[in-house]
Structure formats: C-alpha cells, structure tokens
Amino acid sequence: MEVVIRPDEETAARVVGRIIAKELRANPHLVLGLATGRTMEAVYRWLVRMRRKERLDFSLCRTFNLDEYVGLAPDDPGSYRYYMNKHLFKQVNIDVRNTHLPDGQARDLEAECEQYEQRIQRFGGIALQLLGIGQAGHIGFNEPLSALRSRTRVKMLTPATIQQNAAFFGGPGRVPRRAITMGVGTILDCRRLLLLATGPEKADIVAKAVEGPITAMISATSLQLHPRCTVVVDEAAAGQLQGADYYRWIFANEPEWEEFR
Ligand code: F6R
Numbered sequence: 001m002e003v004v005i006r007p008d009e010e011t012a013a014r015v016v017g018r019i020i021a022k023e024l025r026a027n028p029h030l031v032l033g034l035a036t037g038r039t040m041e042a043v044y045r046w047l048v049r050m051r052r053k054e055r056l057d058f059s060l061c062r063t064f065n066l067d068e069y070v071g072l073a074p075d076d077p078g079s080y081r082y083y084m085n086k087h088l089f090k091q092v093n094i095d096v097r098n099t100h101l102p103d104g105q106a107r108d109l110e111a112e113c114e115q116y117e118q119r120i121q122r123f124g125g126i127a128l129q130l131l132g133i134g135q136a137g138h139i140g141f142n143e144p145l146s147a148l149r150s151r152t153r154v155k156m157l158t159p160a161t162i163q164q165n166a167a168f169f170g171g172p173g174r175v176p177r178r179a180i181t182m183g184v185g186t187i188l189d190c191r192r193l194l195l196l197a198t199g200p201e202k203a204d205i206v207a208k209a210v211e212g213p214i215t216a217m218i219s220a221t222s223l224q225l226h227p228r229c230t231v232v233v234d235e236a237a238a239g240q241l242q243g244a245d246y247y248r249w250i251f252a253n254e255p256e257w258e259e260f261r
Contacts, residue, residue: 003247009198012234017046028060033129044087058094065101066140067181102180113152129190137218141181150183193229207240
C-alpha cells in the first residue's frame with residue numbers, strides 16, 4: 001500500500017484525477033471502477049476540467065460503479081445513476097452505453113448481482129477502481145462483518161450509513177435500507193485500487209484502515225492485502241496516521257510520484 005498526503009481536499013482530489021487521466025491516456029479502452037459520495041465530487045470536477053482543458057478522452061472507456069440503492073429508479077435524484085450522470089457522464093464525452101451500475105430495480109436481485117459480476121469479467125476485469133471510505137470503514141457498501149471474499153450482493157445498510165447519507169434524501173427515514181454492492185472480493189480482484197479520503201471526520205477510520213489489523217468489521221482494512229493500492233488523503237484525514245512522516249518521505253523521494261508532486 002502507498003499513502004499520499006496532500007495539503008487539502010482539492011490537491012488530494014487532483015492527484016486522484018491525474019492518476020485516472022494517466023491510466024486513461026495509456027489505455028483509452030480502460031475499464032474504470034467508479035464510486036459516489038461527497039468526496040468523489042471533487043475528483044469528478046477535476047476530470048471534467050481535464051476534459052475541457054486537455055481534451056481528456058473518455059469515448060472508449062468503460063465504467064462500472066461500486067453500488068446502487070435497491071428500489072430507486074435511474075432518474076431518482078437519490079440514485080447513484082443520477083449522481084453519475086450529473087457529476088460525470090453528462091459532462092464528458094463518455095458513451096452512456098459503456099457505463100454500468102447495478103440495477104437496483106431488478107425483479108430478481110440475486111440474478112442481477114451475478115450478472116453484474118459476469119459483465120465485469122466479460123470486459124476483462126476492472127483495471128482501476130476508485131474508492132471512498134465510510135466513517136465506519138466500509139468500501140462500497142460492505143458494511144461491518146462483510147466477508148473478505150464476498151462478491152456482488154444485496155447488503156442491508158447500517159444505521160450509521162443511513163445517517164451519513166440522510167442529507168441526500170432529506171432525512172434518514174427516506175434513505176433506502178438496502179443496496180447492491182460489489183463485494184470485498186470483487187474489489188480486491190481489481191488490478192489497481194485508488195482510495196480517496198478527506199476531512200477530519202475520516203482521520204480515525206483512515207488510520208484504522210491503513211495501520212490497523214485486518215478485520216471483517218472494517219472492510220477497508222482488506223486493502224492491505226492488495227498488491228497495488230494507493231490511498232490519497234488530505235492533511236486533515238491523515239491526522240491520526242502514525243507513519244505520516246514516512247509516507248511523506250516516500251512521496252517526496254519515489255520517482256514514480258515526481259509528476260504528481
Ligand atoms: C459510494 C461508496 C461509499 C462511499 C463512502 C464515503 O459509491 O462506495 O463507500 O465512498 O460512504 O462517502 P462520502 O464521500 O460521502 O463520505
């Protein structure tokens with residue numbers, strides 16, 4: 001695992017945007033895994049900016065999102081399809097037919113989960129997966145006790161997650177109780193993982209995810225098992241990392257990071 005610490009949210013999101021742009025330029029057919037949530041909005045702003053200023057080309061890229069709420073229509077403002085259309089897909093030159101999210105309205109949810117896994121495989125697997133982290137440590141909607149080898153499935157959301165996302169729905173009572181999410185095993189199969197966390201409210205969980213023992217209670221700790229995982233944080237989210245000085249030293253000296261400094 002590598003940890004990149006940047007001064008603030010904007011510069012942290014910019015590093016993430018530039019890593020995605022670099023991979024996309026190297027492989028225009030990139031199979032890109034996407035995430036939603038507040039943190040990702042800054043990343044999508046950078047990608048949109050790069051489309052406008054540098055003609056970053058999304059036309060051949062294929063995307064798979066981590067998760068979608070059960071029961072919400074694609075045009076429901078609370079759905080992750082709506083979020084993605086708004087923050088990214090409608091603002092760059094991506095072909096919407098190349099964008100995939102689980103269908104939260106599928107009649108047979110179990111079959112939908114299985115087909116989502118198969119679709120990812122048909123495109124050769126996910127090359128780069130973008131991740132956020134919930135305050136209780138979930139990646140995707142892999143809530144506490146998610147098996148470390150779990151695959152795409154329906155998960156019940158915890159009261160903490162419902163509370164965290166309540167503002168998007170106008171109150172906790174309106175947040176769907178279930179979501180389809182890629183499993184921890186599905187995420188670990190991606191060839192590269194890129195997690196972004198910003199703000200002081202993420203400092204405690206980032207330290208546990210990066211430096212704590214691996215446990216199914218905090219699905220983000222499973223990232224320690226991945227051979228190519230980059231965690232990008234701002235100073236506020238890095239506040240409780242024991243090894244922060246060491247991570248800064250690597251970022252300042254490792255040639256791979258020169259172009260991102
Ligand atoms: C959403 C997702 C979640 C979020 C996490 C952080 O697709 O995968 O794991 O990344 O809940 O959300 P924010 O950024 O809103 O704090």
